[in-house]
Amino acid sequence: MSEPIKRLRRPALWTAGAVLLLALPFYLDRFWLQAGLFAMAAAIGAIGLNLLTGATGQLSMGHAFFLAVGAYGYCVLAGDSTATLTGLNLPSWLAAVLAVALAGVAGGLFSPIAGRLQGAYLGIATLALIFIGQHVLFNAHDLTGGFNGRDVPPLSLFGVTFDESELLVAAVPFGSAEKLWYVALLALAGCALFARGVLRGRPGRAMNAIRDHRIAAGVMGVPVARYRAGVFVLSSMYAGLAGVLLALVFQRTVPEYFGMILSLEYLAMIVIGGLGSVAGAVVGAVFVSLLPQLLTRYSDALPLVSAPGTGGVAPGEASRYLYGAAVVAVVLFLPGGLVRPALRRKTTTPGE
Amino acid sequence: MSTGAPTLEVRDLTVRFAGLTALDGIGFTVRPGTVHAVIGPNGAGKSTCFNVLSGVYRATSGSVRFGGEELTGLPAHRIADLGVARTFQNLALPPGATVEDSLMLGRHRLTRTGFVAAGLGLPYAVREEARHRERVREIAAFVGLEDQLARPAGTLPYGQQKLAELARALCMEPKLLLLDEPVAGMTAGERRATAAVVAGVRDSLGISIVLVEHDMGVVMRLADSVTVLDFGRLIADGTPASVQSDPAVVRAYLGEEATS
Numbered sequence: 102m103s104e105p106i107k108r109l110r111r112p113a114l115w116t117a118g119a120v121l122l123l124a125l126p127f128y129l130d131r132f133w134l135q136a137g138l139f140a141m142a143a144a145i146g147a148i149g150l151n152l153l154t155g156a157t158g159q160l161s162m163g164h165a166f167f168l169a170v171g172a173y174g175y176c177v178l179a180g181d182s183t184a185t186l187t188g189l190n191l192p193s194w195l196a197a198v199l200a201v202a203l204a205g206v207a208g209g210l211f212s213p214i215a216g217r218l219q220g221a222y223l224g225i226a227t228l229a230l231i232f233i234g235q236h237v238l239f240n241a242h243d244l245t246g247g248f249n250g251r252d253v254p255p256l257s258l259f260g261v262t263f264d265e266s267e268l269l270v271a272a273v274p275f276g277s278a279e280k281l282w283y284v285a286l287l288a289l290a291g292c293a294l295f296a297r298g299v300l301r302g303r304p305g306r307a308m309n310a311i312r313d314h315r316i317a318a319g320v321m322g323v324p325v326a327r328y329r330a331g332v333f334v335l336s337s338m339y340a341g342l343a344g345v346l347l348a349l350v351f352q353r354t355v356p357e358y359f360g361m362i363l364s365l366e367y368l369a370m371i372v373i374g375g376l377g378s379v380a381g382a383v384v385g386a387v388f389v390s391l392l393p394q395l396l397t398r399y400s401d402a403l404p405l406v407s408a409p410g411t412g413g414v415a416p417g418e419a420s421r422y423l424y425g426a427a428v429v430a431v432v433l434f435l436p437g438g439l440v441r442p443a444l445r446r447k448t449t450t451p452g453e
Numbered sequence: 454m455s456t457g458a459p460t461l462e463v464r465d466l467t468v469r470f471a472g473l474t475a476l477d478g479i480g481f482t483v484r485p486g487t488v489h490a491v492i493g494p495n496g497a498g499k500s501t502c503f504n505v506l507s508g509v510y511r512a513t514s515g516s517v518r519f520g521g522e523e524l525t526g527l528p529a530h531r532i533a534d535l536g537v538a539r540t541f542q543n544l545a546l547p548p549g550a551t552v553e554d555s556l557m558l559g560r561h562r563l564t565r566t567g568f569v570a571a572g573l574g575l576p577y578a579v580r581e582e583a584r585h586r587e588r589v590r591e592i593a594a595f596v597g598l599e600d601q602l603a604r605p606a607g608t609l610p611y612g613q614q615k616l617a618e619l620a621r622a623l624c625m626e627p628k629l630l631l632l633d634e635p636v637a638g639m640t641a642g643e644r645r646a647t648a649a650v651v652a653g654v655r656d657s658l659g660i661s662i663v664l665v666e667h668d669m670g671v672v673m674r675l676a677d678s679v680t681v682l683d684f685g686r687l688i689a690d691g692t693p694a695s696v697q698s699d700p701a702v703v704r705a706y707l708g709e710e711a712t713s
Contacts, residue, residue: 295572302571302578306558309547317545319529320507320538322562322625335568 122286126279127270134278135350136394141285142346144386145292147370148379149339152296154368155376156305157332158220158312163211163227164367166234167204167337169359171344172253173238173245174200176354179254186251187243193256197345204341208334216330219315231361238356250355253348256284263349277352285346289383292339296379299335308332309377369424373431375438384439388427393420458485458536458628458661459520461506466515466525468501468685475501477685478515483629483678488655488662490672490693493682494705499665500542502682503631506663507539508532519629534562538627540618542634542665548607552598552617553589555606559624560585589624596620596650612643619650623658630654630662636671644671651675673697681705 126134146168153159179196180188191199208215211230218226238245245251255264255277263280270279299305307328310318319325348354366389374385396416414422431438461483468476476498483489491499504510506517508529517524524532538559546555564585570578593599596616601609606617615635622630635651636644648671654660655675666672672679672693679696681689683705689696696702 294574298572298574299568302582303557303561303564303566304568304571306550306554307561309550310558313547314545316509316529317541318558320509320533321558321621322530322533323558324528324530331568 123283126275126282131276131278132394132398134282136391138278138281138285138350139347139394140387140390141289142343142350143367143370143390144289144383145346146340146343147367147374147382147386148292148296149336149343150367151371151374151377151379151382152299152308152339153332153336155371155378155381156300156312157308157329159215159218159329159332160221160224160368161227161333161336162224162361162364162368163230163234164336164340165359165361165363166227166230167208167340168344168347168363169234169238169354169356170204170207170337171200171341172348172354172359173251173344174203174341175345175348176251176253177244178203180251181254185243186246188254193254194258196254197256197342200345201338201341204344205334205338207341208337209330211337212330212333215333216326228361231359231364235356235360238359245354245356248356250353253352253354255352256281256349258284278350281346281349285350288342288346292342293379293383296339296382300377300379304328304331312377369428371438373424373427373439375440378438378440380440381438388439389424392424393417396420396423458659460485460518461629461661461663462516462518463502463506464516464518466502466505466517467513468498468505468510469513474685476505476512476682479680479682479685479687480515481680481687481690483661483663485661486655486659487677488651488664488675490664490666490676490679491682492666492669492672492679493688496684497682497705498685499682500633501685503539503633503663503665506532506631507537530562533625536626536628537631538622538625538629539631540615540622540633540635542637544614544618546606546614546618546621549605551603552593552606552609552620553586553602555617556589556593556602556621556624557585559621560589562625592620592623595653596623597646612639612647615639616643616647616650619647623654627660630660632662632664632666634666635664636666636668644668648675 125137146164150161150164153161175196177187178189178191178199179193180186181190182188214226215223239248255262257263261280263284264277307318307323310321310323311325311328315325370385370389371382373388374383375381393416396419400416435441464480465478466476466480467474467478479502481489491502493499501510505512506524508524508527512525515525519535519537522535564581566578566581590599590602593602596619598613598617598620601613606614609617619632619635632651636647639647651662652675655662664672664676676693678691679693680687681696681702688701688705689699
């Protein structure tokens with residue numbers, strides 16, 4: 102292939118991908134849009150975790166806690182006050198921004214610990230966040246609605262409300278999923294570009310240095326504790342935004358969801374996709390969040406997988422086995438994750 | 454680059470690890486713009502000495518003064534901020550990052566871009582990055598690595614990896630450079646090249662250098678003064694020639710019987 106064509110190929114692929122993603126709400130049904138939204142929200146959370154765990158080498162089991170802070174923070178800030186629930190009734194866009202900030206503050210409160218603990222030790226400390234978080238979610242009834250959770254007020258931006266009120270766009274009725282799709286896409290693009298800038302710039306080099314050789318990082322002038330704390334806050338804010346989006350997609354938040362399994366799922370995403378890169382987080386998030394949906398949709402056509410409640414292996418269970426196996430396979434055969442073999446091929450060809 | 458590096462004064466430095474005395478009241482002075490070698494048999498405390506100077510270990514007692522600053526008690530990154538750079542005996546280069554990015558880490562203390570500026574790609578962050586990449590290329594050319602900048606550091610031959618680590622330390626624009634066995638594991642040709650680079654650093658950049666090295670040829674050729682340690686004690690201090698003929702040094706290296 103000639104040089105100019107090669108150089109044009111990348112932007113062309115990106116443009117094609119962007120057009121495809123922008124056009125999807127016109128063609129996909131609600132089920133797939135929900136699945137896609139779920140994947141995009143998860144991708145934002147996974148990018149945040151990858152900044153912390155993949156790029157800086159700091160294990161966190163507390164990601165689900167910060168997702169919960171974002172999701173419930175949005176509900177409380179934007180929700181109406183009723184007899185049983187507290188709500189501040191703020192404009193929903195402001196509530197979304199403040200919920201992300203709130204997750205950042207929660208991360209900041211934990212950051213003195215996050216700055217001092219290294220790698221796996223931080224993982225153990227952050228386990229506490231999940232247990233405390235779920236205890237609060239189940240018991241702070243007037244904020245969280247307790248066991249049954251609480252409804253998520255719809256987002257409204259620039260006069261458009263992202264609820265079920267249908268909006269006709271080019272003869273296609275746009276419900277909440279269609280409208281939210283563009284919000285999520287925009288948020289994901291912004292988050293991905295921001296994280297890429299961080300990783301490729303001065304902070305990213307310092308983070309990688311802390312991961313690869315902590316002592317050398319300090320000797321090179323990187324304030325190790327301050328950087329660990331800073332990345333922890335940033336990662337919490339990503340989780341907070343993912344939480345807000347998940348709440349908007351589900352339209353109801355329940356405490357059950359924000360448990361240890363969720364934290365493990367996010368760790369599975371970054372390991373499967375590829376540690377330390379934005380693309381790895383996105384690919385892993387899409388894989389881990391679409392797999393159960395795919396299995397649910399096609400459970401009758403797949404061997405060994407049966408509809409939930411009929412006695413066989415339920416799709417949710419099957420998907421957990423599958424990505425458990427995927428984690429093991431990736432660790433053994435693709436230490437760089439799903440995105441890395443492609444990268445390696447690309448970097449070695451010009452030299453040879 | 455750096456004009457008039459301050460004097461490094463080590464006084465009565467003692468380091469104990471749970472009963473083991475790694476350094477026992479040693480002291481030496483590194484005059485500005487000179488190469489000072491610290492030598493001694495294995496386990497003499499040379500690396501411990503480096504780890505205290507660079508803030509990796511805490512001193513039990515004693516003082517290390519660099520210019521007007523007391524270094525003992527400062528965290529590693531604050532010592533780096535004062536212009537003290539070091540290399541490691543075993544390589545501390547991330548194998549996957551390109552040489553250029555590894556050297557850019559050396560610019561950390563001289564740059565300011567934070568999370569927000571880097572994430573948003575603010576113009577000043579872009580300009581700062583470009584300016585410092587320019588300087589990194591100059592330093593790579595100074596040590597002879599300008600053609601390897603785009604390669605992952607892990608794919609370079611061992612000698613060049615050590616050179617890359619030296620270049621990374623130089624990228625910090627240090628006033629004092631601590632080199633921990635810079636020519637260990639190198640071929641004869643690489644040794645000569647590295648020794649020439651180290652001499653060039655002293656002569657053309659005016660940086661003070663503390664050198665831990667086993668290769669006596671390199672030490673004798675480069676060092677302006679030499680401190681000899683044995684079992685954590687200082688046994689000799691002086692010019693290379695006087696130290697070489699010191700009976701205590703000969704005993705430490707060759708044993709009691711070999712003095713004849």
